[in-house]
Amino acid sequence: MKVTICIGSACHLKGSREIIEKMQKLVAANGLSDQVDLNGAFCSGNCDHGVCVTVEDQLYSLKPEDTEEFFQKEILGRLKA
Numbered sequence: 001m002k003v004t005i006c007i008g009s010a011c012h013l014k015g016s017r018e019i020i021e022k023m024q025k026l027v028a029a030n031g032l033s034d035q036v037d038l039n040g041a042f043c044s045g046n047c048d049h050g051v052c053v054t055v056e057d058q059l060y061s062l063k064p065e066d067t068e069e070f071f072q073k074e075i076l077g078r079l080k081a
């Protein structure tokens with residue numbers, strides 16, 4: 001599963017670094033390193049609502065504090081589906 005987190009400047013200011021670090025920990029803690037492919041990406045023009053994160057080409061806007069819930073729902077949820 002491909003997960004891309006924007007590291008453009010607007011998203012950086014909104015905490016993309018923190019989201020990436022949390023994601024890396026969550027992926028490792030769940031033993032999913034070979035199933036979840038975390039990537040950084042440059043600005044995709046969706047800076048308005050939060051840090052731009054895409055999962056399999058579907059776009060989401062995240063806040064750092066939402067990372068865990070997002071991970072549970074969108075990443076674990078999809079892997080189990």
Ligand code: FES
Nearest residue numbers: 006008011043047
């Ligand atoms: S800086 Fe992230 S979408 Fe623009």
